[in-house]
Amino acid sequence: MNHLNTNAQAPSARALAYQALYDILEKGAYSNLRLQTALKKNHLKGPEAHLLTELVYGTLRKYNYLVWIISRLSSHPVKKIHPAVRILLCIGLYQLIYLSRIPESAAVNETVKIAKKITHPGNVRFINGVLRNFLRKKEQFELPKRESNPLLYDELFYNMPGWLVQKWQKELGPEKTDLILKAFNEVPDTSIRVNTLRTDTQSVLKLLSEKGVEAQQSDFYSPAIILKHGADQFFAEILNKGYASVQSVSSMIPPVVLSPEPGERVLDMCAAPGSKTTEMAELMNNEGHIDAWDLYDHRVQLIKESAHKLGIKIIHAEVQDSTVLNDSCNEEYDKVLLDAPCSGLGVLGHKLEIRWNRKEADIKEFPILQKKLISTAAHYVKHGGVLVYSTCTLNKQENESVVKWFIDNFTDFELEGFQLPNGKEYENGMATLWPDECHSDGFFIAKMKRR
Numbered sequence: 294m295n296h297l298n299t300n301a302q303a304p305s306a307r308a309l310a311y312q313a314l315y316d317i318l319e320k321g322a323y324s325n326l327r328l329q330t331a332l333k334k335n336h337l338k339g340p341e342a343h344l345l346t347e348l349v350y351g352t353l354r355k356y357n358y359l360v361w362i363i364s365r366l367s368s369h370p371v372k373k374i375h376p377a378v379r380i381l382l383c384i385g386l387y388q389l390i391y392l393s394r395i396p397e398s399a400a401v402n403e404t405v406k407i408a409k410k411i412t413h414p415g416n417v418r419f420i421n422g423v424l425r426n427f428l429r430k431k432e433q434f435e436l437p438k439r440e441s442n443p444l445l446y447d448e449l450f451y452n453m454p455g456w457l458v459q460k461w462q463k464e465l466g467p468e469k470t471d472l473i474l475k476a477f478n479e480v481p482d483t484s485i486r487v488n489t490l491r492t493d494t495q496s497v498l499k500l501l502s503e504k505g506v507e508a509q510q511s512d513f514y515s516p517a518i519i520l521k522h523g524a525d526q527f528f529a530e531i532l533n534k535g536y537a538s539v540q541s542v543s544s545m546i547p548p549v550v551l552s553p554e555p556g557e558r559v560l561d562m563c564a565a566p567g568s569k570t571t572e573m574a575e576l577m578n579n580e581g582h583i584d585a586w587d588l589y590d591h592r593v594q595l596i597k598e599s600a601h602k603l604g605i606k607i608i609h610a611e612v613q614d615s616t617v618l619n620d621s622c623n624e625e626y627d628k629v630l631l632d633a634p635c636s637g638l639g640v641l642g643h644k645l646e647i648r649w650n651r652k653e654a655d656i657k658e659f660p661i662l663q664k665k666l667i668s669t670a671a672h673y674v675k676h677g678g679v680l681v682y683s684t685c686t687l688n689k690q691e692n693e694s695v696v697k698w699f700i701d702n703f704t705d706f707e708l709e710g711f712q713l714p715n716g717k718e719y720e721n722g723m724a725t726l727w728p729d730e731c732h733s734d735g736f737f738i739a740k741m742k743r744r
């Protein structure tokens with residue numbers, strides 16, 4: 294199977310979509326970064342840029358259903374179909390099913406054209422055959438009735454892996470699972486956090502409205518603004534001027550719970566790309582000291598770039614492995630944020646690739662790392678200081694269980710109740726922000742105080 298040689302002539306949006314989806318589904322690339330690279334590198338604008346974006350995100354949003362259709366049309370089991378062939382078929386089928394403005398002949402012929410460049414004639418015939426077979430039988434493709442096979446229905450209708458649907462149904466019950474799955478399948482709004490060091494929410498809302506961008510202040514957190522779909526191209530100027538940063542509303546909440554104050558010493562142990570670090574600097578009015586650590590140099594650079602753009606001076610970002618105890622920092626900090634690496638099951642609404650790249654077995658690995666990190670965090674908090682542990686996942690083993698283990702083993706820490714900006718109280722010191730309730734990513738936050 295050849296990779297496309299895109300140097301020969303300007304690649305089409307479809308060919309670029311194929312390459313991007315191959316990298317996302319087979320090599321673990323992040324969908325948003327991979328798409329941005331393809332758009333920039335190929336200087337795509339206008340309809341071609343739209344088609345590429347639609348094909349990448351659309352195919353990911355419907356991936357399970359598309360693969361199910363292939364399984365119904367193909368004489369080979371789907372597992373035996375080469376990934377490149379499967380991905381090309383998904384792109385072709387996506388156009389045939391969801392993009393009515395594209396003529397059927399173009400959808401089939403363009404897919405076959407790409408196939409000819411990357412695979413042997415047998416596979417080309419197979420792709421052509423499956424797509425034409427679909428056109429002949431398309432009226433027959435209805436989802437199975439939910440009553441007859443609820444799990445298969447949920448997998449296909451909500452485009453989620455079966456193991457995850459089953460896990461949530463067992464842990465949270467079928468009703469809550471339905472609500473979460475539904476929330477993850479609504480196209481997410483973009484949200485921004487106003488840089489209160491430079492401006493305020495009302496001024497940014499006014500600027501957006503002058504540019505015709507539909508936007509509103511979040512009722513969850515006042516420096517957050519929600520932009521209606523498709524507003525992205527208009528607010529680049531606001532971002533470039535450092536008036537705001539893109540961040541999901543629920544991701545803004547862990548720093549609010551930690552509540553760092555001007556003049557304090559703060560540590561952000563897993564800080565990159567720095568959304569919460571810069572938010573904390575804004576909450577501290579750019580006064581005090583924040584150490585921001587991350588494992589990877591290229592990610593530490595992202596924290597520095599954001600701080601520079603936002604006019605923040607108090608962040609000291611460096612490469613550190615936060616699982617390794619740094620004795621020189623013992624009891625150094627008033628506030629410590631541990632926004633831990635996690636399985637990311639709270640961000641499936643916009644990081645679509647996690648649905649397919651995350652495997653059930655990975656889930657068991659994260660608590661081991663999270664316990665190492667939180668054990669180290671304990672040493673850095675001053676007596677009377679505060680530790681906030683957060684994740685963007687909806688998985689008890691990485692959330693409540695890690696916190697319970699920590700409280701049992703580090704007896705000078707206790708959970709402390711808190712109130713969220715919307716007034717909701719969490720007296721036991723732990724909050725889950727559910728995507729169906731906050732209309733944003735799923736998050737978990739625990740607040741602990743050192744006696």
Ligand SMILES: C[S@@+](CC[C@H](N)C(=O)[O-])C[C@H]1O[C@@H](n2cnc3c(N)ncnc32)[C@H](O)[C@@H]1O
Pocket residue numbers: 544562563564565566567568569570586587588589592613614615616632633634635
């Ligand atoms: C959930 S992300 C943090 C997001 C960040 N807090 C924000 O809001 O922008 C987790 C981060 O932990 C980093 N990380 C993973 N293992 C680490 C370790 N052992 N030490 C320090 N950072 C680590 C990853 O590189 C990743 O940037």
